[in-house]
Amino acid sequence: MVLKKRIYDGGFHGLLPPVIPKAPRSLRKRCLRNKSYADGEISGFELLAAVADKLLQEQESESSTSSVGSKGKGPIGIHEEGAKHEPLEVKVDVKVNSVIPDHHDPASGAESELVAQPTNPDPRLKESPHSENDSGSDHASIVTNSGFVKKVNTSLIMEAIEDKPRNMYDVSVGDIRDEIHPVAVEKQSGGLTSVKTYILKDGLKPCVHTGVSNKSYTSADLPYYKDRVRGACLPRDRGNVNINIRDDDEKYFRYNNRNNTRLRAFGSRSRAGYRRMRKIMPSRYWKVARKLNEYELQNGTSDRVKSFYHKRKKICMREWFQADAAVKRRKLFHNSSKNSYIKEASSESMSNLVKFSIKSFKVPELYVEVPETETVGSLKRSVMEAVKAILHGKLHVGVVVQGKKVRDDNRTLQQSGISQKCNLETVGFTLESSLPEVSPFLAREETPSCNVQQWLSRPIIDGCFSSSSSGPPPLATSLDNHLEKNEESTTFAAEGTEVMTQEPMEDSKALVVVPPLDAEVLSVVPFSEKSSKRYEFSQRRTRRPFSVSEVEALVEAVEILGAGRWRDVKMRAFGDANHRTYVDLKDKWKTLVHTASISPQQRRGEPVPQNLLDRVLVAHAYWSQHQTKQPAKNQKPLEAQM
DNA sequence: TTTAGGG
DNA sequence: CCCTAAA
Missing domain, CATH: 1.10.246.220 (Serum Albumin; Chain A, Domain 1)
Structure with a gap:
């Protein structure tokens, strides 16, 4: 768990280069090892090393994470500046192919998906579930592609390490992708304002930028990082930027922990009403209510997730990703068989390349409530929590064409109205979180307040760095439960147990129970719940004229x-x-x-x-x-x- | 959940 | 297509 948390943090803040640099070594090694440990076996030594690394990373990451500026205009307070930073503009020519041959699905533009549609279940995934096992090597290669990618890699690596021991899950390409998205998001939020993503279909895939790879996370990332930091603040700024934390040290940890925790919380949540998903959507359940200004969350994803969750409700975020990926694969599989048209379209599109220049992502709005009596610091914290919640959550990238969200991941770009011919200006990408989707808890009880509280409390609790880092993994489980309502917690635990049995996951446990210090914590109120605007996120289905x-x-x-x-x-x-x-x-x-x-x-x-x-x-x-x-x-x- | 209608 | 009131 700890590792995960870390990873996330790192991913979030840490995506930034700085973080990576310090921990790289161990991480890398671990990554590699992880592969070897895919089975889930890890030596005690490894674990210790991992913990140490995490700690190191956190420190660094914290310092580095200043990207999210309070100044930012965005709901989250993302600095627009960052967007403009050159560093941010990383041309990601994702040519995963070489790295992940297996995954690559001829039928679909896998490459593009990696960048643009990570969330979407890739056809490839479905095809080669096992292939995921490929471990670090692949990751590494991916990372090398670009600075941007690198960052991602870092996070990925981290995860890989952690996960394997715990989860037994292999790091699959799909996973990587998933994480990549989040990373990308983070960057943006952090300040990476613009990322030029070139989606290459077909032949182009092969290309991989190796030049960057050598530089290592540091070189590529640092610049970026530096810019931000300088402009915004020092490492501490991170606190400021994100949410100002007066007590830096501990708080950092806290945040990290919180994040982790939160992630878990989300992850643990299963999706209940399958059908409802569409309408109810995640928004309701978001602890941090967010609203995509113009776009809605992807229902499709959530749906997939739902089914999955039924089976496994307690899952760590990482696991989530994986799980999600798995679900997606399945779904894709089904769809593929059913929808012949898709195949056709895909085949056609193969020959045409569409270049996307993504200058910015639409970020969901965050709704935060804070008592007037609260300090600015607490406000910042609340915002940070909200941001983290989003970033930590499974992020998805939504594709919007002409103001309409494209839900059907199986659709080809052509079918979705995205083509060389079309005005790419009309194509937008949004960041979406799957977390909001129906969580098991929420599903059961639709009492927002509870959720909210949980939300708040959790992060804080988890926040105890010491506990999380040093604490015995096993405790974590209890922790979560405590935080949540008894009922929920129980369920959670039970579910988690099941999962655990199938796939040993220490992650869930990783969280350390810490007294909810921050009851003070401002509550982040789920937007949807309060406003009762269920459909904030609902997307309009893509139009499908009757034949x-x-x-x-x-x-x-x-x-x-x-x-x-x-x-x-x-x-x-x-x-x-x-x-x-x-x-x-x-x-x-x-x-x-x-x-x-x-x-x-x-x-x-x-x-x-x-x-x-x-x-x-x-x-x-x-x-x-x-x-x-x-x-x-x-x-x-x-x-x-x- | 379905129907029936308005938007 | 969406959203809803009714049934």
């Missing part, structure tokens, strides 16, 4: 079943079309009737054969006079007429 064949199927079904029995119509004609709900069919019928009643010149979109429209009119007229709702009796009259 003629679909219209025909609809018409036929309505002719037989009547208008009004949409559920039956759905089952009959679109039983296998998950993207067509009965509401959709009802709406479509409505539009069909309207379309049929207007002149052809007034019609838009793909023309519907007149014969179908005629049938629509007939059926509509018929069922208007015959109670649609009558179950099976009236069904055939229409047909008879026909």
